[in-house]
Amino acid sequence: MESYLNIDHVSIEFPTPNGPFKALDNVSLKIDKGEFVSIIGHSGCGKSTVMNIVGGLYQATEGGVILQGKEVNEPGPDRAIVFQNHSLFPWLTAYENVEIAVKSVFKGKKSKQEMKAWIEHNIELVHMSHAKDKLPAELSGGMKQRIGIARALAMEPKVLLMDEPFGALDALTRAHLQDSLMEIQADLNNTVMMITHDVDEAVLLSDKIIMMTNGPAATIGEILDVKLERPRHRLQLANDVEYNHYRSEVIHFLHERHARKVA
Amino acid sequence: MLELSGFTWFIPLVKLATGEPPLQQLQDLFKMIGLPMLAMIIFLGLWHVGAAKVVTSLGQVPGPVEVWKQASILIDEHYIEREKEVKFHERQDVRNAKKLAKDPDAEIKKRPYTGRQTYFDQILTSLWTVFVGFFIASIIAIPLGIVSGLSNTLYSALNPLIQIFKPISPLAWLPIVTIVVSAVYVSEDPMFSKSFITSAITVTLCSLWPTLINTAVGVSSIDRDLINVGRVLRLSYATTVFKIVIPSSIPMIFTGLRISLGIGWMVLIAAEMLAQNPGLGKFVWDQFQNGSSESLGRIMVAVLTIGILGFMLDRIMLTMQKFFSYDKNAVIR
Numbered sequence: 001m002e003s004y005l006n007i008d009h010v011s012i013e014f015p016t017p018n019g020p021f022k023a024l025d026n027v028s029l030k031i032d033k034g035e036f037v038s039i040i041g042h043s044g045c046g047k048s049t050v051m052n053i054v055g056g057l058y059q060a061t062e063g064g065v066i067l068q069g070k071e072v073n074e075p076g077p078d079r080a081i082v083f084q085n086h087s088l089f090p091w092l093t094a095y096e097n098v099e100i101a102v103k104s105v106f107k108g109k110k111s112k113q114e115m116k117a118w119i120e121h122n123i124e125l126v127h128m129s130h131a132k133d134k135l136p137a138e139l140s141g142g143m144k145q146r147i148g149i150a151r152a153l154a155m156e157p158k159v160l161l162m163d164e165p166f167g168a169l170d171a172l173t174r175a176h177l178q179d180s181l182m183e184i185q186a187d188l189n190n191t192v193m194m195i196t197h198d199v200d201e202a203v204l205l206s207d208k209i210i211m212m213t214n215g216p217a218a219t220i221g222e223i224l225d226v227k228l229e230r231p232r233h234r235l236q237l238a239n240d241v242e243y244n245h246y247r248s249e250v251i252h253f254l255h256e257r258h259a260r261k262v263a
Numbered sequence: 264m265l266e267l268s269g270f271t272w273f274i275p276l277v278k279l280a281t282g283e284p285p286l287q288q289l290q291d292l293f294k295m296i297g298l299p300m301l302a303m304i305i306f307l308g309l310w311h312v313g314a315a316k317v318v319t320s321l322g323q324v325p326g327p328v329e330v331w332k333q334a335s336i337l338i339d340e341h342y343i344e345r346e347k348e349v350k351f352h353e354r355q356d357v358r359n360a361k362k363l364a365k366d367p368d369a370e371i372k373k374r375p376y377t378g379r380q381t382y383f384d385q386i387l388t389s390l391w392t393v394f395v396g397f398f399i400a401s402i403i404a405i406p407l408g409i410v411s412g413l414s415n416t417l418y419s420a421l422n423p424l425i426q427i428f429k430p431i432s433p434l435a436w437l438p439i440v441t442i443v444v445s446a447v448y449v450s451e452d453p454m455f456s457k458s459f460i461t462s463a464i465t466v467t468l469c470s471l472w473p474t475l476i477n478t479a480v481g482v483s484s485i486d487r488d489l490i491n492v493g494r495v496l497r498l499s500y501a502t503t504v505f506k507i508v509i510p511s512s513i514p515m516i517f518t519g520l521r522i523s524l525g526i527g528w529m530v531l532i533a534a535e536m537l538a539q540n541p542g543l544g545k546f547v548w549d550q551f552q553n554g555s556s557e558s559l560g561r562i563m564v565a566v567l568t569i570g571i572l573g574f575m576l577d578r579i580m581l582t583m584q585k586f587f588s589y590d591k592n593a594v595i596r
Contacts, residue, residue, distance in 0.1 A: 057491055075494040087488035091510045091589030100506065104496045135589070155496075 002069060003030035004191060005159055009063035010053055012046075023049050025217035026063075029210060031159075034189045038202040040250060041212030042260045047195045048163055050212075054193060055081050055161050067158060077105045080157035084164045086148040088136040094147045095132040098122055101151045122154040123147070125184055142173035146180070153184070162194040166201065174198075175234065178205060186231060199254070203246045204232060211253045214260060221258055224249055325560035330567070333560035341381035348376045380541055386568065389531060389542030392459055393576075396466025397527045403467075404474035404523070405516060409508060411475075412482025429472040433530040436468050437461065437537050458540040465534040470527035474519035481515025482508055510589065517584035524580055528573045543569055 007029040013020040023046045031037050039047045052058040054065050056075035064071050072079065080101075088097045098119045106115060123132050126146040136144050145165060152160055166174040178201060185192065185205075196202050202209045209224040226246055228237070237243040279288040307327050314326040325333070355374065362369045380388075411417040444461050489511060493503045509516075535544025547565050550558040 055495065057494065075491070076497055077495060079495070081491070081495055083488045083491070085486075085488060087486065087492050089489065089492075089507065089510070101496055104498060104502075 004033040004035075004068060005031040005054070005193075006066040007031075007050070007054065007063075008066060010050070010060045010065065011062040012049060012053065012058060013061045022217045023215055024053075024060075025219045027219055028063075029220060029223075031191060031193065031208075033191055035207050036185060036192045036194070036205055037208045037210060038194045038196050038206040039210045039212060040196055040199070040202045040254070041218070042214055042254065042258070043197060045212045045215050046218040047212050051081075051161050051163050051193060051195050054159065055079050057081075077101070077155040078158045079161055080152035080155040082145075082148050082152045082160070082162040082165045084167050086136070086141075086144040088144055088147055088151075090136050093133050093135055094128060094139065094150075095119060095123065097136070097147055098151045098154050102154050105155045119154060122150040125153060125187075126150045126180060140173070141169050142177055145169065145177060149177075149181070149184075153188070153190075158191065160190045160192045162192065164195050164197065167197070174201070179234070181205065182230075182232065199247055199250045202250060203228075203243060204234060204237065209246075209250060211250065211258075213258050222253055319559070321554060321559050322556045325563060329560045330563045333557060334564045336557075337382040337561065337564060341383050344378055344381045347378055351376050351378070382546065382564075385542050385546050386572070388459075388540065389535065389544070390572070392462050392535070392540060392542055393466055393524075393527050393531045395459075396463040396531070397470055397524050399463070400467040400471040400523060400527070401474055401520060404471050404519070405478055408475045408478025408516070408519070409482050409504060409512075412479040412512070413504075413508065415483075418479060418483065425472060425475060428468075429476075431469070433465050433469050433533050434537070436465050437534055440464050440468070441538060456540070458535075458538045461538040462531060462534040462540040462542070462544075465538070466527045466531050469530040470523035473522035473526060474516070477515045477519025477522070478512065481512030481519075484515075485511050514584065514588045517580065517587065521577060521580040521584065524576055525573065528569075528576060532569060 007027060010024060010027045011022065012024045013022050015021075027050060029037075039050060041047045049058060053060050054072075056072055056079065059073060064073065066072070067078065075081075088094075089100070092100065099115075102110075102115050102119050102122075106118070110118060120129070120132075123129055126149055128143060128146050128150065131139060131143060136147070139147070145168075149162075149165070152162075166177050169177065182205060184190075194205065203226060206226050209226060210220055211222045211224065212218050213221040224246065228240075228243060228246070274291075276288075276292065279285060279292070311326040311328070314324040317324040359371050359373070362371065407421075411421050441457075441461050444457055444464065448457060448460055485508060489507055490503070493507050498506065531542070532544040532547070534540070535542045536548040539545055539548075543565050547562050550561045550565070
């Protein structure tokens with residue numbers, strides 16, 4: 001059976017003054033509809049590059065990405081991206097930041113009222129209705145990222161790409177946002193590809209963890225299926241044997257088999 | 264609102280009036296009004312004492328008192344001249360009415376008043392000229408800056424040209440502009456005088472660069488992720504420019520515009536002197552040629568006027584910059 005999202009033998013080279021630099025080598029990955037996949041690896045291993053290729057921001061040198069049977073090689077709202085640093089337009093309010101996405105994606109497909117309702121619905125989804133008329137500068141880091149997620153969700157993407165979405169947040173805020181994300185995921189059952197370097201985050205959220213080897217010419221080292229039952233609760237899982245087993249699997253991969261040579 | 268327009272010194276007064284703790288407000292007031300006043304008084308004192316010691320071919324260098332006197336004379340002259348104008352028109356109307364009474368088909372001539380320009384007319388001419396020159400420079404520099412900021416290729420291509428043209432003195436441009444304008448701008452009934460066009464174009468040529476460079480830098484330093492959001496949304500080039508590029512580079516664009524207007528105002532005075540555009544520059548030049556005992560005082564009035572108007576123009580730009588920028592808390596000086 002054909003998979004929903006197929007990353008097919010993707011390699012990428014970047015030109016440098018000392019000849020081409022091969023960042024990714026032969027990355028192949030199949031993701032099913034509704035699956036939550038995390039990509040984990042040491043920094044510099046090219047995990048963001050994988051995401052940028054799927055998002056269409058980079059072009060693969062070899063291989064390609066196939067979404068629902070069609071090759072994608074340019075950015076589009078069907079692969080909405082949540083950036084690490086929220087990337088909200090600082091001159092627009094939270095509402096307007098979502099609005100600009102909704103207006104360009106659903107132009108001619110939704111009426112004005114429908115758009116308004118859809119924007120408000122997505123802001124409600126991330127629990128930000130109370131601050132929808134504030135400028136990003138007036139919001140905390142976590143709140144900004146919530147709006148960033150709302151903006152991406154509002155595009156109704158086929159695949160939601162998240163590039164270390166909680167990487168810039170403190171641990172407590174991060175936990176809140178992870179819980180919110182799980183809630184939303186239970187609701188919408190999106191196909192999600194998330195880049196992370198946080199082991200707990202990966203195990204808690206994912207159905208599948210893709211562990212990447214170190215660059216240059218990084219590729220997929222191992223794939224771990226996380227078969228924990230949903231809904232998952234961080235408190236119950238803290239002492240769960242299965243959870244800790246997955247956790248140690250990832251840690252062993254990262255710090256034993258593929259430890260970084262230079263810290 | 265007061266803060267926006269730069270009238271920060273007014274804030275403690277308002278606060279004082281609304282009954283906030285007086286001591287703090289008085290301290291603020293001293294810092295904002297007291298200190299500058301003190302500096303002003305010291306400056307006037309030094310000027311008064313220093314000027315008295317220098318004797319030139321036109322007599323003593325005028326001190327503040329003499330300059331103030333000349334300023335009042337210039338203002339008086341303005342009103343006298345206006346009065347003359349009104350009387351001229353009255354006389355003409357009476358004459359025409361008589362003519363019509365004698366012969367209803369008589370040809371009526373309305374002649375414009377051709378009295379001499381007053382100091383205020385000259386100020387207005389200068390402001391209008393600098394505005395036209397600056398406006399032309401802006402409508403060229405902002406779009407060009409945006410386009411070259413978005414394209415590295417174009418920027419590398421234009422950069423050497425910009426760097427070469429930027430440091431050229433207005434006095435170097437002026438002869439070329441004068442000759443080109445004389446050759447190209449030929450019409451029976453010109454809407455603008457040649458001197459005006461020459462001055463305005465010289466202002467344009469010199470005030471183009473800061474806006475162009477600042478806009479290009481502002482545009483090229485936009486957060487890549489913001490551009491990527493636009494790419495994900497598949498925004499058109501025009502939408503990207505208007506919805507993402509311009510709003511995020513507004514602060515830099517205005518920084519450029521402010522520098523440009525400042526340079527334009529400086530350049531204008533020099534251009535008017537040489538092109539004989541009837542503005543403040545020509546006023547200074549005429550007084551210099553005139554060489555009466557009043558001339559130095561009048562030139563100093565003009566110098567101070569130029570300074571005060573330049574300051575006001577900068578304030579206007581600053582207010583606009585604050586108004587248009589999304590980051591209201593940014594400290595802009």
